[in-house]
Amino acid sequence: MGTKHTRADDAPDDPNDLLPERSVLSLEEYLEMQAAVGNRTRFEILYRLSHTDELTPTELDSMIDVDDSTLHYHLGKLREVGLVEKRARxxxxxxxxxxxxxxxxxxxxxxxxxxxxxxxxxWDFGDAYDSSAD
Incomplete structure (x- = not known):
């Protein structure tokens, strides 16, 4: 059974208090972003887009093994939560x-x-994860 470690900083009782008073986004919006990137296909799309300038759906399709409708569905989800933007010529x-x-x-x-x-x-803390290293 794991033990609960206390943090050195004073964490607020209410997670909403983690945000500044004039936060751009709500806690729910941040959590929706996190949930969106938690999907393997959406993570891979965002990963590829963040490591390039921009890509077309055709270019993404050639990199990711999903059908066209699935790709567009996940692009839509990423756009919906504000992680990806679309530019049309x-x-x-x-x-x-x-x-x-x-x-x-x-x-x-x-x-x-x-x-x-x-x-x-x-990578940095591999030994810490290895329970056989004693």
Missing amino acids: SERDSDGLYTYYRATILGEVILEHGVEELLRRE
Whole structure:
């Protein structure tokens, strides 16, 4: 059974109090973002978008093994919570493409300081996770 560790800082009793008085987003909106990126397909879409300038659905489709309707569904969910934005051209480019997606600033931050940070910490603290190392 795990033990509860106390934190050195004074954590508020109410999680809503973690936000500044004039917060841009509500706690629920932040949690919706976290939940959205918790899905494997949406994580991968956001990951790829945050590590490029922008991508078309065709380019994303070639990188991620999902059908077109599934890709668009997950792009819509990511847009809905503000992690991804869509840019539509008024004219086709040389490849005949109109629509581009990119990660928003919030998308990049929640990815970098969320799942990616946890994954990096596992590399840094591998021995701490290894119960056989005594």
